[in-house]
Amino acid sequence: MADAAKQFTQQAGRAVAVRRRDAHGTKSKLLQAALRAFTTQGYEASSTRNIETTAGVKRGLISYHFGTKQALWEAVADHIMQVAERELSAAVRGAADADTDARARLRHFVKAYVFFCARHPELHRLMIQEGNTHDWRLDWLLERSVRGWYVEVCRLFDEALLLGVAPAMNAHHFYYILTGAATLMFANAAEAQALGQQNPLDARSVAEHADALANLFLSGESQ
Template sequence: MKITKIKKARAAKIKKVKDILKPNTRALQKEATRATILNSALQIFSEHGYEGSSTRDIAAHAGVHHALIKYYFENKDSLWRAAVSFLFERQASEMNFAPPGASTKTREGRREYARTILRQYVLYCARHPEHARLMVQESVRDNDRLQWAADSFIVQTSRSAEKFVRLMQREGVMPQGSAPAMVYMMVGAAQMFYTLAPEVRRVWHIDPFDKNVIESHIDALQAVFIR
């Protein structure tokens, strides 16, 4: 009898531990739904711009009830800001570039470091063409949303890019010239091939998202910007 009680008590403790460790299914589902809405928002905003997009269109794209938009994000402006935050957070997580290490002390090491940076950026642009499309939509309008995005994310990412350019210029790995201009030339050269993918297909009859085409794009970009 005593052994049975001990076994039951032990089983109860194990169950309690499992319950504590068990993920909150409802919370995970809510997070997954939120992420689905954000991904759909990025697609719709990048294709139609802020004014041309509606929360109903985004809900339909996400396959969720329209009421969930208000539940998670209150209104379209809040959803747009959450989507842009998600966008830049994703970029930061996918582009964790280690700072120059000991291997970059040699010229070839510095060149390899620069090649790695450009390669990873092109790959990011190819994976997420909606990033440039969405930001171009806002940048040409110069509104409060752009100011918020610049203050929250773009200034920081641009300064990081500037720091990279100036370092590579000092080391003789990249061409001399205006650092801001170099940043925009690199960003444009990396992004536009995918941002304008429909045009690329019609004019050049190639798929910019084909693996071999991406590799050729990387090679070309490195050849232009790295000495």
């Protein structure tokens, strides 16, 4: 039958079955499938066998490449958090550099954050899966990445507050208002699609969301 581990190459005009072995490719396919499973179904509901099947690889390969299900989850979380750290720190630097106006900086930051959330809805699906119960996975996420990001957002907000361009509120509430408002439509994309009759992840929808949220945080004065 169709065996993904085999491919055919032309050799002297004759098709020859060649069995490929590609540890990196296998790990990568498993990571992708596991990312989708863990973020949409949660850790316990995701079975290693089903992840292997959707990745299109044979049964024992999670054990071989990652050891345990927990180690696979950590590899997935580590991968996604690396991406987040890279892109978010770029967004923060972008906001800080480009504009001298404090209002423009805050606007730039909010919009960049919304675009990031639309690009990686899996990240917030993961936070939402793990954020309601205090277990080893939440601890892992908090200490690995989330707490640092939280502190950074609070710092940025307090700075904007001092400069009089942010709405008066506690930074903690700002963090959850910004994060919730920026992510829910993308994290709950299936629901948003059914309610709004348009794909919430398409470019126009994302841009509208970013504008709406940036305007909301900056409606205090001159606009």
